[in-house]
Amino acid sequence: MSSDRLIYLPLGGAGEIGMNAYVYGYGPQGKERLVLVDLGVTFPDMDTTPGVDLIMPDITWLKERADRLEGIFITHGHEDHIGAIAHLYAHLNVPVYARAFTANLARRKMEEAGHDPANVHTVQAWPETTKLGPFAIGVAPMSHSIPESGALVIDSPAGRVVHTGDFKLDANPLVGEPFDPEMWAEIAKDGIQALVCDSTNVFSQHPGRSESELPEEITKLFSEAKGLVAATTFASNVARVKTLAEAGVKAGRSVVLLGRAMRRMIEAAVETGVLVDFPKVISPEDAANVPRDNLMLITTGSQGERRAATAQLARGKYRGLELKEGDLFLFSSKTIPGNEKGVIRIINQFSEMGVDVVDDSSGLYHVSGHANGPDLEEVHKLLKPKILIPMHGEHRHLRQHARLGEEKGIASAVVVNGMMMDLTGDAPKVTEWIETGRTYLDGTVKYGAMDGIVRDRIRMALNGHVLVTVILDEEDEPLGEPWCDLKGLPETGTSKAALVEVLEEDLNQFLMRAGAKTLRDDDKLEQELRRIARQSAFSEIGKKPEVTVVVSRMR
Numbered sequence: 125m126s127s128d129r130l131i132y133l134p135l136g137g138a139g140e141i142g143m144n145a146y147v148y149g150y151g152p153q154g155k156e157r158l159v160l161v162d163l164g165v166t167f168p169d170m171d172t173t174p175g176v177d178l179i180m181p182d183i184t185w186l187k188e189r190a191d192r193l194e195g196i197f198i199t200h201g202h203e204d205h206i207g208a209i210a211h212l213y214a215h216l217n218v219p220v221y222a223r224a225f226t227a228n229l230a231r232r233k234m235e236e237a238g239h240d241p242a243n244v245h246t247v248q249a250w251p252e253t254t255k256l257g258p259f260a261i262g263v264a265p266m267s268h269s270i271p272e273s274g275a276l277v278i279d280s281p282a283g284r285v286v287h288t289g290d291f292k293l294d295a296n297p298l299v300g301e302p303f304d305p306e307m308w309a310e311i312a313k314d315g316i317q318a319l320v321c322d323s324t325n326v327f328s329q330h331p332g333r334s335e336s337e338l339p340e341e342i343t344k345l346f347s348e349a350k351g352l353v354a355a356t357t358f359a360s361n362v363a364r365v366k367t368l369a370e371a372g373v374k375a376g377r378s379v380v381l382l383g384r385a386m387r388r389m390i391e392a393a394v395e396t397g398v399l400v401d402f403p404k405v406i407s408p409e410d411a412a413n414v415p416r417d418n419l420m421l422i423t424t425g426s427q428g429e430r431r432a433a434t435a436q437l438a439r440g441k442y443r444g445l446e447l448k449e450g451d452l453f454l455f456s457s458k459t460i461p462g463n464e465k466g467v468i469r470i471i472n473q474f475s476e477m478g479v480d481v482v483d484d485s486s487g488l489y490h491v492s493g494h495a496n497g498p499d500l501e502e503v504h505k506l507l508k509p510k511i512l513i514p515m516h517g518e519h520r521h522l523r524q525h526a527r528l529g530e531e532k533g534i535a536s537a538v539v540v541n542g543m544m545m546d547l548t549g550d551a552p553k554v555t556e557w558i559e560t561g562r563t564y565l566d567g568t569v570k571y572g573a574m575d576g577i578v579r580d581r582i583r584m585a586l587n588g589h590v591l592v593t594v595i596l597d598e599e600d601e602p603l604g605e606p607w608c609d610l611k612g613l614p615e616t617g618t619s620k621a622a623l624v625e626v627l628e629e630d631l632n633q634f635l636m637r638a639g640a641k642t643l644r645d646d647d648k649l650e651q652e653l654r655r656i657a658r659q660s661a662f663s664e665i666g667k668k669p670e671v672t673v674v675v676s677r678m679r
Contacts, residue, residue, distance in 0.1 A: 127152055130282035132545045135560050136181035139519050139540035142166030142204040145181040150258040150280040157257035160196045161276060161287055165207035174581055180208040182561035187215045194256035198222040199289030200273035201229040202360055210237035211565060220244045221254055223263055224396040225272040265301035267294035269493025270360040271398040282548045283317030286507060290322050293499045296336040299363035299399060305506060312507040318547045319509035323517030323525040328496035339367050341488040346375035354421040355454040356434045359385040362393045364456055365422060369403040372420035379405045382433040382442060383424025408443035426457035428466020438473035449478025456489045504532055511552050512536040588612035588669040590657050595676045600643045606631045617664025630660040646675050
């Protein structure tokens with residue numbers, strides 16, 4: 125009996141939406157040859173990660189086993205699947221594989237980060253496969269809200285695994301390939317050992333809708349609008365961008381693309397041949413010569429991103445263009461949970477300008493890129509997997525999806541980040557727990573979520589900061605009084621005196637009483653000055669600020 129095993133280990137994306145990174149391995153325990161599927165990011169927020177630019181998976185476990193890693197496969201070009209490739213590539217240094225459109229995006233990222241873009245290899249769609257160690261991996265086309273999304277068909281001596289990536293069932297996605305049940309029946313005919321499956325929309329009870337349902341309603345909306353029309357969607361949703369642009373042209377409007385990401389995605393789609401016959405667009409400069417009721421803007425920033433084109437238009441102008449009373453702004457997108465505040469802020473800013481805002485609440489102007497509950501059940505029925513592992517979802521999504529599988533007699537498991545599963549037998553088994561976490565990109569520096577940097581930043585934001593400076597002479601005696609610099613604190617407290625003067629007085633009183641032993645010991649002196657500053661501030665303002673003490677000695 126073989127001692128080799130097939131393992132699955134999520135390092136990100138299981139128990140959360142975003143930051144996808146999944147490891148598959150085959151071989152003897154502890155010596156498995158490995159493949160990584162996706163390496164994405166999630167985005168920070170001011171409440172929990174102030175100042176952080178990007179959040180990536182902690183790949184320490186994989187770095188320590190990089191000599192066993194055969195390669196990286198990317199399912200599609202969304203940032204939560206591709207965004208960390210260039211940032212973490214130096215630790216892995218293996219070939220990257222993707223279909224043409226996704227590979228185009230990956231090469232751009234690699235080049236910007238100073239890596240050789242030739243390390244990214246373009247693969248063709250199924251039935252072509254790539255041999256990596258004990259694996260043969262093919263990319264089977266799936267419909268999604270970005271071109272050339274693909275499920276991975278991963279063959280090993282332990283059987284066939286299908287890793288869906290993000291997908292929906294769409295017979296007419298307008299751009300990209302439709303869902304092909306005949307292809308999937310052929311893939312499944314000899315048996316599927318495990319289905320590792322998108323869970324994002326598992327709670328939606330109605331079958332998903334097609335991208336082809338939108339053009340008529342969007343065109344009608346734009347045709348009836350009186351002033352300038354603007355619309356935002358995910359830049360990567362090339363089919364939707366094309367639908368918006370075509371609707372604008374049909375409504376007699378000249379189209380302007382606003383935002384670097386929007387132009388980059390359209391360029392990549394045209395270069396790789398996935399987008400043809402895209403309507404002619406004009407530059408923001410030329411738009412100044414077009415009557416407002418003959419103009420349409422397609423903008424980045426559907427999730428409220430502060431620096432994107434939508435937010436800048438809401439604050440005033442962008443590239444010389446501005447919205448005015450009577451104009452129309454369409455959100456042809458769903459607001460991702462967690463982004464509501466930013467989107468609502470923009471909607472209110474537009475409202476104050478007199479701009480009419482239309483969102484996706486009617487269901488007329490947006491369809492999801494993820495399979496709904498009935499669609500997932502259809503996939504289960506079509507593929508008939510021995511094992512079901514839900515992924516790409518919060519814990520509640522994974523649990524509900526596993527429940528659907530169990531109800532149909534499929535051995536299912538809720539697997540979160542760090543759970544290493546053995547998929548070799550008739551049911552999945554937990555074999556090991558791996559410590560996982562997050563890596564922050566902060567400016568040009570990367571550090572771990574547990575390093576304390578962001579925690580200190582949050583504490584300063586919540587409590588303010590006091591800098592205490594003390595100078596001691598050659599005899600270790602105070603040279604003058606201590607002084608304080610305050611940041612993020614009120615000027616006066618309950619005593620009505622200036623807060624800085626209260627703190628300086630209390631600190632000076634301590635120095636006058638301090639013994640020679642304390643004055644000679646920097647650590648002891650800093651500790652006491654910090655304690656007194658925090659106590660004095662608490663008495664005055666009810667908060668204990670963060671305190672930095674600088675002790676200078678004359679030598």
